[in-house]
Amino acid sequence: MLLSFFVLCITLTSLALPSAVTCCPPAELAALLSIKSSLHATQVGVFDSWSGHNCCLMWYGVTCDPETGSVAEVTLRAISEEPIFEEATKPGYMRGIISPSVCQLKNLSSLIVTDWKGIEGEIPSCLTSLSSLRIINLAGNCLSGMIPKDIGKLSRLTVLDVADNKLTGCIPGSITRLSSLMHMDLRNNQLTGRLPRDFSQLKMLSRALLSGNKLTGTIPSSMSRIYRLADLDLSMNMISGRIPASLGKMPVLETLNLDSNRITGPIPASLIRSRMSNMNLSNNGIDGAIPDMFRSRSYFMLLDLSFNNLRGKVPKSLQKASFVGHLDLSHNHLCGRIPSGSPFDRLEASSFSFNDCLCGMPLEDCKENH
Ligand SMILES: *[C@@H]1O[C@H](CO)[C@@H](O)[C@H](O)[C@H]1NC(C)=O
Ligand SMILES: CC(=O)N[C@H]1CO[C@H](CO)[C@@H](O)[C@@H]1O
Numbered sequence: 589m590l591l592s593f594f595v596l597c598i599t600l601t602s603l604a605l606p607s608a609v610t611c612c613p614p615a616e617l618a619a620l621l622s623i624k625s626s627l628h629a630t631q632v633g634v635f636d637s638w639s640g641h642n643c644c645l646m647w648y649g650v651t652c653d654p655e656t657g658s659v660a661e662v663t664l665r666a667i668s669e670e671p672i673f674e675e676a677t678k679p680g681y682m683r684g685i686i687s688p689s690v691c692q693l694k695n696l697s698s699l700i701v702t703d704w705k706g707i708e709g710e711i712p713s714c715l716t717s718l719s720s721l722r723i724i725n726l727a728g729n730c731l732s733g734m735i736p737k738d739i740g741k742l743s744r745l746t747v748l749d750v751a752d753n754k755l756t757g758c759i760p761g762s763i764t765r766l767s768s769l770m771h772m773d774l775r776n777n778q779l780t781g782r783l784p785r786d787f788s789q790l791k792m793l794s795r796a797l798l799s800g801n802k803l804t805g806t807i808p809s810s811m812s813r814i815y816r817l818a819d820l821d822l823s824m825n826m827i828s829g830r831i832p833a834s835l836g837k838m839p840v841l842e843t844l845n846l847d848s849n850r851i852t853g854p855i856p857a858s859l860i861r862s863r864m865s866n867m868n869l870s871n872n873g874i875d876g877a878i879p880d881m882f883r884s885r886s887y888f889m890l891l892d893l894s895f896n897n898l899r900g901k902v903p904k905s906l907q908k909a910s911f912v913g914h915l916d917l918s919h920n921h922l923c924g925r926i927p928s929g930s931p932f933d934r935l936e937a938s939s940f941s942f943n944d945c946l947c948g949m950p951l952e953d954c955k956e957n958h
Contacts, residue, residue: 611657612644612659613657616659616692616693616694617641618689618692619659619687619692619693620643625687626684626685626689627685627687627707628683628684629681629704634648634649634664634682636648649663649664650662651663653695656695658695659695660696660697661696661698661699662690662699662701664682664700664704665700666681666682666705666728681705681706682706684706684709685708685709685710686701686711686726686731690715691717694718695720696720698722698723698725699715699723699725699726700723700725700726701725701726702726702727703728703729704729705728707729708729709731709733710731710732711726711735711736711750711755712736713737716738716741717741719742721744722768723745724745724750725747725749726749726750726753727751727752727753728752728753729752730753730754731753731755732753732755733755734757734758734760735755735760735763735774737760737762738760739766740763740764740765740766741762741765742766743768744768745768746768746792747771748774749771749772749773750777751776751797752775753776754777754778755774755777756777756778758779758780758782759781759798759803764784764786764787766790767789767791767792768792769790769793770795771794772793772795772796772797774801775797775799775801775821776800777800777801780804781803781804781805782803782804782805783803783805783807783822785808786810787811787814788811788812788813791814791815793816794817796819797821798825799821799823799824799825800823801824802825802826803825804825805828805829807822807829807835807851808832809832809835811834811835812834812835812838814838815839815840817840817841818840818842818843819841820835820841820845821843821845822845822849823845823848824848825848826849827851828849829851829853830851830853830854831851831856831869831874833856834858835858836859836861841864842863842865842866843864843865843867844866844867844868845868846872847869847870848871849871851872853876854874854875854877855874855876855878855879857879860878860903861879861882864888865889865890866888866889866890867888867890868892869892869896870892870893870894870895870916871896872895874893874897874898875896875899876898876899876900877898877899877901877903878898878922880901880904881905882903882905882909883908883909884909886908886909886910887910887911888909889911889913890913891914891915892915892916893916893917894916894917894920895918895920897920897921898921899920899921899923900922900924901922901924902924902932902940902946907931909931911931916938917939917940917943918939918941918943919943920942920943921943921944922940922943923946924945924947925946925948925954926948926949926951928948932949935950
C-alpha cells in the first residue's frame with residue numbers, strides 16, 4: 589500500500605501542474621478513514637467519496653495543502669448547498685463520535701463538523717496539539733464532556749465555536765491565552781463556573797457569545813479592555829453583581845445582551861451614553877432610575893429594560909436620541925407622565941405596560957396630579 593501510494597504520488601507530481609503536488613500522507617489517510625469509520629451518516633453520502641489512496645483527490649470536505657499534500661481542512665456541514673445534499677429531504681443527520689485520530693492530521697488548520705445533531709462523545713483533547721489550527725467549529729452536535737483544559741495552547745486559533753452541544757464543566761482558564769481568538773461561541777451548553785478573570789487578555793476578540801449556560805459570578809470590569817469587542821452576549825446564565833460602568837466606554841461595542849441573569853444595581857449612565865445599538869438587560873434585578881442621559885448620538889435599534897425593578901420616570905432625553913427602534917420598559921416600577929414627541933408617538937402601549945403608575949399616550953390619560 590505504501591508503495592502504491594508513492595507511485596501515485598510521484599505520478600501526480602510529474603503529471604500535474606508543478607504547484608499541485610497533492611498527495612495524502614499515509615498516516616493522514618489512515619486518520620481520515622478512522623474518522624469515517626466512527627461516524628455514521630444516515631441520509632446523505634458524505635463519505636461516499638472517501639475511498640482510494642489519495643485523500644486530496646475529490647474527497648468530499650477534505651482540502652489539502654497544495655504544496656505539501658498534507659490535509660489542511662476538514663469541512664462536514666449538515667446544512668449545506670452542496671449537490672450531495674440536494675436529494676436529502678431533511679438536513680443531514682450523523683451519529684458517532686469525532687475520532688481522536690483527527691489529531692494525526694498534524695497540519696490541520698480548520699476543523700468544521702457542524703449541525704449533525706447526533707454526534708456524541710467528547711471533543712478530542714489531543715486537538716490542542718494541532719498547532720496550526722485556526723478554526724474549530726463543532727456547533728450543533730451532541731458533544732459532552734469539557735472544553736479541553738489546555739485549549740490555550742492553540743496560539744493561532746481565531747474561531748472557537750462549540751455552540752449548541754452538551755458541554756459541561758468550567759470555561760478553562762487557559763482560554764485567555766488564545767491571543768489570536770476573534771470569535772468565541774460557547775452558547776447553549778451547560779457550562780458552569782465564573783468567567784475567567786483575565787478574559788481581557790483576549791485582545792483580538794470581537795464576538796464573545798456565552799449565552800444559555802449556567803455561568804455564575806460577576807462580569808469582570810476588565811472585559812472593557814478588549815478593544816475590539818463588538819458583541820458581548822452573556823444572556824440566560826446566572827450572572828450576578830452590578831454592570832461595570834466601563835462597559836459603556838468600549839469603543840466598538842454594539843451589542844450587549846445581559847438579559848435573564850441575576851444582575852442587580854443601577855444601569856450605569858455610561859451605557860445610556862454609549863454608541864451601542866442593541867442592549868437587552870431584561871429579566872434581571874436591576875434597580876434605580878433609567879439615567880436621563882440620552883443624547884443625539886444615541887442610536888438604539890433595540891433597548892429592552894423590561895422585567896427589572898426600575899423606578900422613577902421615563903427619561904425625557906429619549907427625545908434627543910437620533911433613533912430608538914424597539915423600546916421595552918414594561919414590567920418595572922416606573923411612574924409619571926410618558927413624554928410626548930418622537931420616539932414616544934411611535935411606540936405601543938406594550939412598551940410601557942405593567943409599571944406602577946405610568947400614564948399618557950400610548951397609555952391612559954394622566955390624572956390631574958401627574
Ligand atoms: C430580551 O431578553 C428577554 C429575556 O431573555 C427576551 O425574552 C426578549 O425577547 C429579548 N428582547 C428582544 C427584543 O430580543
Ligand atoms: C506545511 C506544513 O505546515 N507542514 C508541517 C506539517 O506537519 C509536520 C509535522 O508536524 C511539520 O514538520 C511540517 O512542517
